[in-house]
Amino acid sequence: MSLQGTPMSERVHIGVFGKCNAGKSTLINAILNQDLIITSPIPGTTTDPVYKSIELYGLGPCLLADTAGFDELGHLGAKRLKKSKIVAAKTDIAIIIFSGKNIDHEIEWLNLFQKNEVDVYPVINSFGDFNGDASLADAIRKSAGREPIILNAFAREGVDDFISMLAADYADKMERRSITGKLAAEGDLVLLIMPQDIQAPQGRLILPQVQVLRDLLDKKAVVVSATTDKMEDALKVLSSAPKLIITDSQAFKKVYDLKPAESMLTSFSVLMAGYKGDINEYISGADALEHLNGNSNILIAEACSHKPLNEDIGRIQIPRMLRNKFGNKIQIKVCAGNDFPDDLSLFDLIIQCGGCMFNRKNMLSRIKRARACGVPITNYGIVIAKMTGILEKISFNTIKE
Ligand SMILES: Nc1nc2c(ncn2[C@@H]2O[C@H](COP(=O)(O)OP(=O)(O)OP(=O)(O)O)[C@@H](O)[C@H]2O)c(=O)[nH]1
Ligand code: SF4
Ligand SMILES: [Mg+2]
Incomplete structure (x- = not known):
């Protein structure tokens, strides 16, 4: 990040999803108005997610994410799908390009985004099988609850209007949240x-x-x-x-x-915990500290991978506090960056860092996953306040969605 740049975590994350050859990379190039991402008729051209920063009129600083086709098969396909799901967890606005006659895959992803309260836009890239197919457009309309957007990514037609529509829809949410x-x-x-x-x-x-x-x-x-x-x-x-x-x-x-x-x-x-996550969830999550014992299993989650220092808060100070209180046998696992474990049910408590490098959507996705597994989740600062006996005496900024 340059000194003048907006941190990634403060940009509106727009993810483009769809099957191989749907035209995802072509659409991103059209939004960027440059041929920056490789496109080709060979399925599986995009492998790892590709991120591009852009200032979009009406939306401000955004981060566009291109993903691998979610219908890719085999071992590599499964690995790429996992990466696309990491992108999905951070996505504020999801664009799904519908392609082919069978749209089960697209509908499955659409439902997933809707369940996670992500704004999702169905797009028909008007080439190939789809052109003018009214019954498929009907099916999309029914599932998405909104009109599919018809554009031509290759010819860059309809793309500016689509972005203007996104900006108008998103305007209410753009009101800057305040950390304090x-x-x-x-x-x-x-x-x-x-x-x-x-x-x-x-x-x-x-x-x-x-x-x-x-x-x-x-x-x-x-x-x-x-x-x-x-x-x-x-x-x-x-x-x-x-x-x-x-x-x-x-x-x-x-x-x-x-x-x-x-x-x-x-x-x-x-x-930062309140700005990025759900402060009330973190405060109630800290109650778990009253019920832990020497055999408990704790996950400390850092949202970035940094080289741990002598008195690192997540790796040294909090583990020391926990061991002083519950004994040396307490199990403490530390994960960093996007390496959040798949199976959270193994843990009795998750202690999450402030997440300054994550966007809010990503942090809320983690909280939702912890909630779904019935595992309490709290935050570094809250744990320190709780364990030093001053949690009731500090002030919070609660952000309402
Ligand atoms: N005629 C036409 N061709 C398009 C359009 N959109 C994409 N294509 C072509 O379709 C092929 C696949 O497009 P990509 O943008 O690479 O597709 P993708 O979804 O990124 O595919 P993967 O990276 O393999 O998942 C390319 O040859 C594009 O030039 C379009 O709107 N019209
Ligand atoms: S609070 Fe920020 S700097 Fe600290 S571990 Fe989390 S993401 Fe990294
Ligand atoms: Mg691609």
């Missing part, structure tokens, strides 16, 4: 406690800190920041108590002990 929500407003004094320790990348701030800072500046809040050791100095020079203090979760207890009684307290990780 109602916790801070114009003119409020907010103190940020940001330890610049071994975990902080040299010369930079971590993404949650950057996003919170930007959100507060956009709101015209008054923002003051200090490292943990300078918190008392910062409070002394302020003429009034901050309305809100946002700290790194690791310093929760220390900051709570030092803060003025009237200041609300939260952490970057807790704000």
Whole structure:
């Protein structure tokens, strides 16, 4: 990501799905208005998912994802299908290109997206078998609950109108969500406690800190920041108590002990958890900590793969807290990036990172999967707050869909 670029996690994810040779890559090239992705009449031309960033008028920064045909057979086909399902979990807007006479596959995917509350658009790429077939268009209309969009990807006809339609439909949801929500407003004094320790990348701030800072500046809040050791100095020079203090979760207890009684307290990780996921689910998930024992099985899920550092929060600090409380026999598995286990029922609790590298849809998909398996899911910051006894004393930003 360049310094000016919008992070992937903040872009609207548009995924294109369909059978081999449906014209998925051709449609993406048409949207990009460039021949960037290889297309060919050989089925299985696109193998791994291909992502392209684009600014679409009315939708803003988007990420287009091209996928392998979901009808590919054999061992490789199964592997590619798994990759396409990872794309599907992140998709805000799904485009399914219907092709051929048998559309069972397309309907199956359409139903899957609908079940996961993803906006799904059926497209008929007007070439091949499909041209003018009213009965198939009827079947699509019935399943999708909307008119199929007829376009010609190759000739790039109807594509701009389709994108304008998407933008108009999606406009309501485009209203920017705020990381700090109602916790801070114009003119409020907010103190940020940001330890610049071994975990902080040299010369930079971590993404949650950057996003919170930007959100507060956009709101015209008054923002003051200090490292943990300078918190008392910062409070002394302020003429009034901050309305809100946002700290790194690791310093929760220390900051709570030092803060003025009237200041609300939260952490970057807790704000990110609410912005990306379902904070209420995470809070109730943390109740599982009261019922764990020495034989429990915990999954720690990091949304990105980074090189673990000495005092890594997910790999060192939280496991240490869990072992101190439940003993060394407790089973702790760590997964990173998209490697979220298929079988979640093996675990008694999932502890998810803030997910600053994931988009909200992806994090909500994880929460749904955990819920479907009956496994409680919580978050790093919430666990630290719970285990240091201050969970009831911190503030949250709850985002309603
Ligand atoms: N005439 C015509 N040809 C098209 C159209 N869309 C795609 N094609 C052709 O159909 C073939 C397959 O298109 P692709 O875009 O590669 O299909 P795909 O869905 O990406 O296929 P896989 O990557 O194999 O899954 C290519 O030769 C395209 O040029 C169209 O609207 N009209
Ligand atoms: S582990 Fe999670 S919260 Fe930490 S940087 Fe990666 S995505 Fe962000
Ligand atoms: Mg392709």
